[in-house]
Structure formats: structure tokens, C-alpha cells
Amino acid sequence: MNGISVMWLREVKRFFRSKSRIVGSLGQPLLFLVALGYGLGPVFQQAGQGNYLEFIAPGIIGMSIIFTSIFNGMQVIWDRQFGFLKETMVAPVSRLSIMFGRTLGGATVAALQGALVLVLTMLVGFRPISWTGIIPALVVMLLIALLFSALGMVVASLLRDMQGFQLIMNFLVMPLFFLSGALFPLNNVPPALLLVARFDPLSYGVDALRLFLLGQGVFNITLDIAVLVGMIGVFLALGSYFFSRIEV
Amino acid sequence: MDAIITVEHLTKTFGEGPAAVQDISFTVARGSIVAFLGPNGAGKSTTIKMLTTLLRPTAGTIRIAGHDPATNPDAVRHAFGIVFQDPSLDEDLTAFENLEFHGVLYGVPKETRRARITELLALVELSDRKDDFVRNFSGGMKRRLEIARGLLHHPQILFLDEPTLGLDPQTRNHLWSYVEKLNREEGITVFFTTHYMEEADRVAQHIAIIDHGRIVAEGSGAALKKQTKSNSLEDAFLMLTGNEIRAEAGNSLDRMRNMRSMHRGARR
Ligand SMILES: Nc1ncnc2c1ncn2[C@@H]1O[C@H](COP(=O)(O)OP(=O)(O)OP(=O)(O)O)[C@@H](O)[C@H]1O
Numbered sequence: 001m002n003g004i005s006v007m008w009l010r011e012v013k014r015f016f017r018s019k020s021r022i023v024g025s026l027g028q029p030l031l032f033l034v035a036l037g038y039g040l041g042p043v044f045q046q047a048g049q050g051n052y053l054e055f056i057a058p059g060i061i062g063m064s065i066i067f068t069s070i071f072n073g074m075q076v077i078w079d080r081q082f083g084f085l086k087e088t089m090v091a092p093v094s095r096l097s098i099m100f101g102r103t104l105g106g107a108t109v110a111a112l113q114g115a116l117v118l119v120l121t122m123l124v125g126f127r128p129i130s131w132t133g134i135i136p137a138l139v140v141m142l143l144i145a146l147l148f149s150a151l152g153m154v155v156a157s158l159l160r161d162m163q164g165f166q167l168i169m170n171f172l173v174m175p176l177f178f179l180s181g182a183l184f185p186l187n188n189v190p191p192a193l194l195l196v197a198r199f200d201p202l203s204y205g206v207d208a209l210r211l212f213l214l215g216q217g218v219f220n221i222t223l224d225i226a227v228l229v230g231m232i233g234v235f236l237a238l239g240s241y242f243f244s245r246i247e248v
Numbered sequence: 249m250d251a252i253i254t255v256e257h258l259t260k261t262f263g264e265g266p267a268a269v270q271d272i273s274f275t276v277a278r279g280s281i282v283a284f285l286g287p288n289g290a291g292k293s294t295t296i297k298m299l300t301t302l303l304r305p306t307a308g309t310i311r312i313a314g315h316d317p318a319t320n321p322d323a324v325r326h327a328f329g330i331v332f333q334d335p336s337l338d339e340d341l342t343a344f345e346n347l348e349f350h351g352v353l354y355g356v357p358k359e360t361r362r363a364r365i366t367e368l369l370a371l372v373e374l375s376d377r378k379d380d381f382v383r384n385f386s387g388g389m390k391r392r393l394e395i396a397r398g399l400l401h402h403p404q405i406l407f408l409d410e411p412t413l414g415l416d417p418q419t420r421n422h423l424w425s426y427v428e429k430l431n432r433e434e435g436i437t438v439f440f441t442t443h444y445m446e447e448a449d450r451v452a453q454h455i456a457i458i459d460h461g462r463i464v465a466e467g468s469g470a471a472l473k474k475q476t477k478s479n480s481l482e483d484a485f486l487m488l489t490g491n492e493i494r495a496e497a498g499n500s501l502d503r504m505r506n507m508r509s510m511h512r513g514a515r516r
């Protein structure tokens with residue numbers, strides 16, 4: 001228990017301390033919202049698809065969460081390079097609890113970031129269909145955050161240094177984001193693209209966010225939640241396995 | 249002799265290369281100060297990592313304070329405190345937070361923890377800097393903080409992997425005075441590595457000379473000198489290993505960087 005709570009607290013403390021990081025990470029979502037939301041909005045409207053800003057708002061929230069949580073998970077690599085990882089590895093707590101605590105902490109931070117982006121989307125004109133939909137949407141954000149924090153831990157446990165970071169960004173995180181239906185509706189895309197999107201867990205997260213915030217989606221909510229929870233389980237298991245095998 | 253550390257036929261190989269540690273056996277008496285003396289790459293850190301549950305031995309057995317790190321790592325972890333060769337503090341936390349974090353991880357109850365932190369900060373003369381971020385500390389201050397951290401949970405054994413690396417002579421002296429005091433007053437067993445021979449000679453009651461992963465000689469400083477009929481430990485070392493202990497080159501920071509890149513290079 002000690003291990004979990006103290007690792008969680010460390011992540012959260014670091015988040016609240018780095019005001020510049022919080023503000024900085026709102027820049028990209030804002031850019032996407034404004035450039036795409038307002039830029040592509042008219043085209044989207046002409047195609048009879050409705051309001052694009054409303055459509056991508058949940059997608060941008062998903063984007064911010066996936067970036068933040070994978071990045072937080074990969075924090076382990078920094079800790080390894082700066083030596084702090086050794087301090088946690090010789091402590092008399094199980095590696096499992098260290099891994100869980102870190103994942104929970106990273107996920108908390110990413111979900112908070114997602115909530116901030118939700119506020120941001122509302123500032124630029126997004127209106128959720130109902131206030132009560134926001135609460136389940138926050139839960140979904142936490143699930144997305146947990147899923148990708150755990151994935152970040154898996155990746156970090158397998159890498160030795162930050163050199164692989166670009167590779168992970170370009171060949172894992174970017175595809176997960178762009179192929180997820182965060183930016184385009186999945187109901188009219190070529191079957192091949194839909195198939196790919198079906199293998200992307202972020203698709204289900206964004207879909208669930210859209211269901212709660214907009215009242216529209218392509219899958220159904222039970223499937224969305226089941227996939228998110230199932231994948232959290234898978235990545236946590238993989239993460240624990242690889243993390244327990246780290247030698248420093 | 250009451251042995252607090254017993255090591256038998258310990259071996260560690262990384263990949264294809266020659267063994268980093270080759271079939272070493274030794275015991276450490278409870279309450280003693282023991283030095284592992286050897287040149288770069290001799291296998292000192294690798295040995296310490298195996299003793300402290302960070303690396304799994306390729307072969308051999310270890311007992312620390314009556315426990316086997318392979319089967320009961322947590323009992324072993326409670327028994328020792330460690331100062332690593334490379335820095336291992338969280339630079340984004342304050343000195344106090346680093347200690348507090350350690351105390352919670354080790355399950356030290358709150359009142360004891362707070363009292364102990366105050367006491368240790370005073371011991372390492374960092375009381376007035378306790379709320380400063382570690383990233384603003386000098387190398388010597390970080391070292392002292394790491395020592396305080398290693399002692400926080402009242403370990404029976406203190407492992408120090410080249411604790412004085414990069415410290416000026418005055419801080420180095422100071423540090424050894426603390427360590428000797430702890431050993432004397434709290435009965436802590438100290439196991440340290442170094443390649444400063446005068447340090448081993450001065451502080452340790454028992455010295456093991458390690459080279460190419462093997463213990464080539466051990467005994468008290470006096471006994472080693474006598475055995476090789478030499479006047480200084482430098483000469484003894486030369487006689488025993490056939491080469492001089494590698495001289496210090498550049499300033500400490502360069503050395504640390506070199507060492508880190510060497511380690512990384514070797515791993516890839
Ligand atoms: N993780 C690793 N993977 C591969 N080789 C390693 C690893 N760690 C250490 N080695 C190799 O094992 C040997 C012993 O290294 P070790 O770090 O134990 O030496 P040391 O005595 O502590 O030296 P130094 O005085 O430089 O700290 C070296 O040849 C080193 O390159």
C-alpha cells in the first residue's frame with residue numbers, strides 16, 4: 001500500500017509543481033481545436049456532418065490524454081537515467097505496487113489534463129449536450145488515461161534510454177491518435193480504415209466520450225467500456241511483467 | 249565470528265562477455281568496516297548490485313542478515329541502506345521530500361520518521377537546506393543527502409559504492425568521520441568500494457582487493473602490506489594485480505560522465 005500511495009503522490013506533486021508544463025500542454029489541443037475546428041468546420045458542415053468543432057472536441061480531449069499518459073509512463077526512462085529508479089527498486093515494497101502506483105499517478109495527472117482540455121473546449125464554444133453527461137465522461141477520461149499510462153509503462157520497461165522516444169511517438173502514439181476516429185467520423189470511412197480503427201483502443205475511448213458529451217457514437221457504450229477495461233487489464237499485466245524484469 | 253554477509257561462489261556474466269564477477273566468496277563480520285578495493289571495471293558495483301537485490305546472480309549464494317536475496321528480497325532490503333555510485337535522488341523534490349519518500353517506502357512510522365529526518369539532516373549538515381530542491385544542490389550536498397537517506401530506516405548494513413567519488417578532500421574526510429562514528433556508536437556494518445587506497449587503508453578493518461572479477465587478496469591493510477613486503481597499499485596492489493590502480497583523470501564530473509557513457513556503451 002505504501003508503495004502505491006507514495007508513487008502516486010510523487011507523480012501528482014510533480015504535476016502541480018510544473019505550472020509551465022500544465023500551460024504548455026494546453027497549447028497543442030488549443031491549436032488543433034482552432035485550426036481544425038474552425039478551419040475545417042465549413043467543409044464538414046457542407047458535407048452534412050454537423051458542427052465539426054463539437055465533433056472533434058472529444059477527440060482532442062482523447063488526444064491530450066493519450067499524449068500525457070504515454071509520456072508520464074515513459075517517465076520511468078528518465079528515472080532510470082537519473083538513477084532514481086534504483087532507489088525505488090531497492091525499497092522493501094513489491095515491484096508490482098511501484099508499477100501500480102506510478103501508473104495510477106500518471107493516469108490521474110493525464111485525466112486532470114483531459115479535464116482541463118474539456119474546459120478549454122467549452123471556452124472556444126463547445127457545449128456538451130448535458131451537464132450530467134460530464135460525470136461519466138470524466139470516468140471515461142480516467143479509463144483512457146489508465147490504459148495509456150499502463151502502455152507507457154510497458155514501453156518504458158522495454159527501452160533503455162530516451163533514444164527510442166521518437167520512434168515510439170511516430171510509430172505508436174501518432175498512429176494510435178490519427179487512426180482512432182478522433183478527427184473523423186468512423187461511419188463513412190473505407191472498410192479497411194474502419195478495421196484498423198477497431199484495433200485501436202483509443203477509438204473506443206473517444207467513442208465513449210462522444211456518446212456522453214454529444215449523444216452520438218459508432219460503437220455502443222457497453223462495448224466501449226468493456227474494451228477499455230479489458231485493455232487496461234492486459235497492459236497492466238504486461239507492464240507488471242516487464243517492470244519486474246528491469247535490471248538497473 | 250558472527251557473519252552478517254556470507255557470499256559463496258558468486259558469479260555474474262553479462263551476455264557473451266567474460267564474467268564481471270567470477271566465483272568470489274567472502275564473509276563480512278557484524279559491526280565491521282570492510283572495503284572492496286579495485287580499479288575501474290573490476291566488478292565492485294556488480295557485486296554490490298547482487299548483494300542489494302538489484303541484479304540476479306548467474307551463480308552462487310548470498311546471505312544478508314540471515315536472509316537470501318533471491319527468496320526473501322524484502323527482508324534483505326529492510327536490512328541495508330545504500331549509497332549508489334551514481335546519483336539517485338529525485339531532483340524535482342526537496343531534500344526533505346526525498347527523505348520523507350524513502351521513509352514512507354520503508355514503512356517507517358510518521359513520528360519516528362520525522363524525528364529521524366531532523367536528526368539525520370543535522371548529522372549531514374543540511375538542516376537549513378531541507379526545503380530546497382535537490383537540483384540546486386552541489387555534488388557534495390547530494391552525496392550527504394544520499395547518505396542520510398540510506399540511514400533513515402536504521403539499517404544494519406550500509407553499502408557505499410564509491411561514496412567519495414567527486415568530493416573534495418575536506419568533505420571526504422568529514423564523510424568518513426560520520427561513517428566511523430556510525431559504526432562505533434550504532435554498530436552499523438559498513439561495506440564500501442573505492443579505488444582510493446589510502447581511504448581503504450585508513451577506514452577499513454578488512455580489505456578485499458578485486459581485479460577482473462576476482463578477489464586477488466584480502467586481509468587488514470597491515471596484513472596486505474606485510475604479505476607483499478611493501479610499504480604502502482599502492483605497492484601491495486601493484487604486486488598483487490600486476491598493474492597500478494588507475495589514476496584519476498580529469499575532474500570528478502568528467503569522470504562521472506565518462507563512467508556513465510562507458511557503462512551505457514558496454515550495455516548496448
Ligand atoms: N548492465 C551491464 N551490462 C553489461 N556489462 C556490464 C553491466 N554492468 C557492468 N558491466 C561490466 O561488468 C564489468 C564490471 O563492472 P562494474 O560496474 O562492476 O565495475 P566497478 O568495479 O564498479 O568499476 P568502477 O570503478 O568503474 O565503478 C565491466 O566490464 C562492465 O563493463
Ligand SMILES: [Mg+2]
Nearest residue numbers: 292293294333
Ligand atoms: Mg562501480
